[in-house]
Amino acid sequence: MQEHPQEFGFGQELRRRRLEAQFSLERLGKRVHYSKAQLSKVERGLKRPSPELARLCDAELNAGGSLARLLPPPVSRKPLPTPEGDDEVWLMYLDKDGTSSFQPVKRRSVMTAGAASIFSLHIGDELLAVETGAATLVEASRVLFDQFRRIGQAAGPGSVLPSLIAQAHSLERLAGRVGTHTRRELLVLASRYAEYTGWMAQEAGDDSAALWWTDRAVHLAQGGDDTTLASYALVRRSLICLYGGDTAQAVELSGAALRSGAPPRVRGLAAQHLAQCRAVEGDYDATLRSLDRARELLALAARHSEAPVLGASHVPDVVEMFTGWCLHDLGRPQRAAELLDRETARIPAHALRTRSRYGVRRALAHAAAGEIDHACAITTEVLATVGAVGSATIVADLRRLAKVLGRHPGNAQVRATMPRLSTALTQPVP
Structure with a gap:
C-alpha cells in the first residue's frame, strides 16, 4: 500500500507522543473513541488520519496544536x-x-x-x-x-x-x-x-x-x-472560505475585518470567526484569545442600537455558543457538548433553523465524546426540523455526523438512526 509522506510524518509523531505519555494504543483509542486497529494503521502510515482524529489526539496528548498542524491543508475550492x-x-x-x-x-x-x-x-x-x-x-x-x-x-x-x-x-x-x-x-x-x-x-x-x-x-x-457592510462582507466571505476548506484565506479575511475601523459588532463577529479558524487549525491559545476579543467587542456593541442587527440574532450568547463549537474543533468534545447543551436550550422555540444548526453540532460533540446513544437521540429529534428549514451548511455538519456515527455500525441506535440520516443527506434544499 502506498504511504502518504505527510500523513506518515503525523503517524510517527503520534506514536512518539503516545509513548512519551505512556499511553497504549488501546488506552488512547478509548480516549478518542477510535479503535486500536485504526490508530495502529495511522501510526504506521497505512491510513490517512482525519482532521477530527488529529485534533482529538492533539488534545489528549497535550500537543498544543503541533499534531493537528502536521496534516496537509485541505485542497481549496475554486477562488472566490x-x-x-x-x-x-x-x-x-x-x-x-x-x-x-x-x-x-x-x-x-x-x-x-x-x-x-x-x-x-x-x-x-x-x-x-x-x-x-x-x-x-x-x-x-x-x-x-x-x-x-x-x-x-x-x-x-x-x-x-x-x-x-x-x-x-x-x-x-x-x-x-x-x-x-x-x-x-x-x-x-x-x-x-x-x-x-x-x-x-x-x-x-x-x-x-x-x-x-x-x-x-x-x-x-x-x-x-x-461603510459597515464593506467590512462585514469580509466576515461573510471568510465564513464561505471556511466552509469550503480554505482556512488560510478565511483567517486572512476575518483578520482584515477585525483590523478595520468597522463598528464593534462587525469586528466582534470577525474575531468570532477568526477563533473558529484558529480552532480548525488546532491552536488552542489563539482560539481563546480571539473568543475573548469577540466577547469584549460584542459587549461594547450591545450598548449601542444597531438596527437591523448584522449576524446571528436568535442566539442569546453567541460567543458562548461559538466557544462550544470551537472546543469541539479543538478536540475537546466533552466540554463542547456541555456548553452546546446549555446554550442550545436557550434558543427561542420559533428559531427552528438556529435550533437545527446547533442541534446537529450538539449531536456531533456527544458522538465525538463517545456518547453514541445520546447523539443518536439528539439526531432523531433534530432531523424533524432539518428538512423543513433546508440548509446546505447544516447538511455539511450532518455529513460529519454521519461519518462519526458510521464508525459504530454495531450500535443498535446507530442502525436505527442511519436510514433517516442518510435520507436527510440526499434531499434537495427547499
Whole structure:
C-alpha cells in the first residue's frame, strides 16, 4: 500500500507522543473513541488520519496544536469570484410548482415591464411626499425585514428568496424618489435585505449567488453613506472560505475585518470567526484569545442600537455558543457538548433553523465524546426540523455526523438512526 509522506510524518509523531505519555494504543483509542486497529494503521502510515482524529489526539496528548498542524491543508475550492459591474438587469422566474430562480444578466436592452412594490406604489419618477410616503416606507420596510428573518427561521430558503430579492430591488428604486435623508435610510435598509438574501443563498447551497448578493449589499450601503457592510462582507466571505476548506484565506479575511475601523459588532463577529479558524487549525491559545476579543467587542456593541442587527440574532450568547463549537474543533468534545447543551436550550422555540444548526453540532460533540446513544437521540429529534428549514451548511455538519456515527455500525441506535440520516443527506434544499 502506498504511504502518504505527510500523513506518515503525523503517524510517527503520534506514536512518539503516545509513548512519551505512556499511553497504549488501546488506552488512547478509548480516549478518542477510535479503535486500536485504526490508530495502529495511522501510526504506521497505512491510513490517512482525519482532521477530527488529529485534533482529538492533539488534545489528549497535550500537543498544543503541533499534531493537528502536521496534516496537509485541505485542497481549496475554486477562488472566490470577483464582483461584476453594475451594467446588468435582474431576471427572476417564479414557476407554478413553487420553484424559483434568479439571474443577473448584462444590460442589453431597457426593461420596461411595470412593477409594484409591496406597498402597491407604482414605481415611477415622481417624488414621494416627504411627510407622508417616505417615513412610512422606512418604518414598514424595517418591520417587514424582521418578519422575513423570522420566516427564514422556519422555512426553506426558496420560501423567502423571491420576496427578499423583490423588496431589495423595490427599496433601491424607491430611494431615488425621496429626499436625501430618507434616501440614505432606504439604501442602507436595502443593503440589509441584500445581505440577508446572500445568507439565504448560501443556505440554499449557492456560494456564488451568496457572494454576488454580499457584494450587492456593499454597493447599496455605500450609496447610503454606510461603510459597515464593506467590512462585514469580509466576515461573510471568510465564513464561505471556511466552509469550503480554505482556512488560510478565511483567517486572512476575518483578520482584515477585525483590523478595520468597522463598528464593534462587525469586528466582534470577525474575531468570532477568526477563533473558529484558529480552532480548525488546532491552536488552542489563539482560539481563546480571539473568543475573548469577540466577547469584549460584542459587549461594547450591545450598548449601542444597531438596527437591523448584522449576524446571528436568535442566539442569546453567541460567543458562548461559538466557544462550544470551537472546543469541539479543538478536540475537546466533552466540554463542547456541555456548553452546546446549555446554550442550545436557550434558543427561542420559533428559531427552528438556529435550533437545527446547533442541534446537529450538539449531536456531533456527544458522538465525538463517545456518547453514541445520546447523539443518536439528539439526531432523531433534530432531523424533524432539518428538512423543513433546508440548509446546505447544516447538511455539511450532518455529513460529519454521519461519518462519526458510521464508525459504530454495531450500535443498535446507530442502525436505527442511519436510514433517516442518510435520507436527510440526499434531499434537495427547499
